[in-house]
Amino acid sequence: MNTNCLANFKCPQCGSEGPFRVEAYTVIVLADSGVEDYGPFEWDEDFSASCVSCGHEGIVRDFTDNKEKA
Numbered sequence: 001m002n003t004n005c006l007a008n009f010k011c012p013q014c015g016s017e018g019p020f021r022v023e024a025y026t027v028i029v030l031a032d033s034g035v036e037d038y039g040p041f042e043w044d045e046d047f048s049a050s051c052v053s054c055g056h057e058g059i060v061r062d063f064t065d066n067k068e069k070a
Contacts, residue, residue, distance in 0.1 A: 010065045013056035022060060023047040
């Protein structure tokens with residue numbers, strides 16, 4: 001069971017507890033040679049997400065196991 005960044009996350013299709021691809025916002029320092037630095041990032045329940053194990057796609061809310069939040 002995940003207890004850190006992925007607490008309450010689970011793929012609704014295959015049951016995997018991660019890892020997941022999640023859309024997030026951040027601020028980067030971009031140079032011609034590529035990304036030099038990046039800041040903190042954040043996401044919310046309406047951002048896109050997908051399961052690395054099976055490829056299931058949805059939004060973060062779809063991957064949140066609400067039963068474990070109580």
